[in-house]
Amino acid sequence: MDLYGVLGNPIEHSLSPEIHTQFSQQTGCEIIYKRVLAPLDGFSSTAESFINKGAKGFSITVPFKLDAFDLATDLTDNAKAAGAVNTIKISEGRIIGENTDGIGLVNDLTSNLNVTLKNKVVLVLGAGGATQGLLLPLLNEQPRRLMIANRTRSKAKKMKHDFAQYGETCGFGLDEIKNEPVDIIINATSASLHGEMPDIANGVADGAICYDLMYGNQTPFMDWAEKNNAQMVIDGLGMLIEQAAVAFEFWTGKKPKTGQVFKELRR
Numbered sequence: 436m437d438l439y440g441v442l443g444n445p446i447e448h449s450l451s452p453e454i455h456t457q458f459s460q461q462t463g464c465e466i467i468y469k470r471v472l473a474p475l476d477g478f479s480s481t482a483e484s485f486i487n488k489g490a491k492g493f494s495i496t497v498p499f500k501l502d503a504f505d506l507a508t509d510l511t512d513n514a515k516a517a518g519a520v521n522t523i524k525i526s527e528g529r530i531i532g533e534n535t536d537g538i539g540l541v542n543d544l545t546s547n548l549n550v551t552l553k554n555k556v557v558l559v560l561g562a563g564g565a566t567q568g569l570l571l572p573l574l575n576e577q578p579r580r581l582m583i584a585n586r587t588r589s590k591a592k593k594m595k596h597d598f599a600q601y602g603e604t605c606g607f608g609l610d611e612i613k614n615e616p617v618d619i620i621i622n623a624t625s626a627s628l629h630g631e632m633p634d635i636a637n638g639v640a641d642g643a644i645c646y647d648l649m650y651g652n653q654t655p656f657m658d659w660a661e662k663n664n665a666q667m668v669i670d671g672l673g674m675l676i677e678q679a680a681v682a683f684e685f686w687t688g689k690k691p692k693t694g695q696v697f698k699e700l701r702r
């Protein structure tokens with residue numbers, strides 16, 4: 436059986452072992468998938484020891500996506516653009532870094548929810564690590580306008596500058612969001628983790644598809660979207676499963692189906 440896992444700190448809460456075990460049963464790829472707790476100052480030694488045990492690949496979660504970027508000997512285009520790695524594959528002694536977060540979000544929107552991004556006005560809230568992973572896959576869908584709004588305005592502006600080679604975006608402060616509806620709002624801030632709502636204009640949700648990257652609980656952003664006439668309100672469970680499916684295919688060459696996994700985890 437091939438060895439895979441997820442490295443993070445904390446790690447007990449991770450749903451990745453359940454997801455990958457279901458993918459493995461479904462595709463007939465026999466894998467063992469473990470949770471691996473890495474000390475906060477010991478990501479690379481933990482990763483190297485896991486590789487030395489014969490691991491063929493692993494997922495990386497908070498707070499090690501930048502450490503994983505540094506560990507990789509080779510990077511995919513997505514990982515280069517994101518500046519962060521959430522999936523590593525070991526191949527012929529090379530440590531190949533990929534970032535599947537943004538593709539996971541796009542696949543959830545387009546395949547599961549039938550949401551088209553092409554020619555749409557998309558507003559991304561937040562300019563942290565998650566947003567970095569989303570921008571290239573979102574730009575590849577050719578939205579009409581891709582806006583990044585962040586509490587700290589300078590970070591949104593820097594991100595616009597950093598991604599200029601991949602496509603046109605604009606970056607500004609949360610307090611500069613105009614009170615006008617947009618098509619899709621993606622909450623990629625970590626405000627939901629703290630039970631908070633990013634401070635934005637009420638009118639933007641009117642008729643919009645509102646997607647919170649956080650999953651597990653109804654968030655203040657989701658409450659706000661419902662109260663403000665959003666067309667659709669979604670949490671990040673689908674993205675989590677879709678990014679795992681892309682990682683599974685990257686490792687094994689087999690594309691798993693995600694629908695049943697989603698139903699079981701939603702219960």
Ligand code: NDP
Pocket residue numbers: 536560561562563564565566585586587590623624625626627628631632633634648649650671672674675676678
């Ligand atoms: P980071 O710590 O890198 O960035 C946090 C961002 O949130 C910053 O832009 C920060 O703004 C903003 N922020 C934090 N608190 C508030 C607030 N109260 N109001 C407004 N803005 C705020 O986090 P990540 O980008 O790594 O993660 C963001 C979220 O995405 C997390 O909830 C994470 O769990 C989720 N996620 C979900 C995934 C999935 O598969 N569903 C995958 C990856 C991430 P500032 O710059 O001003 O500090």
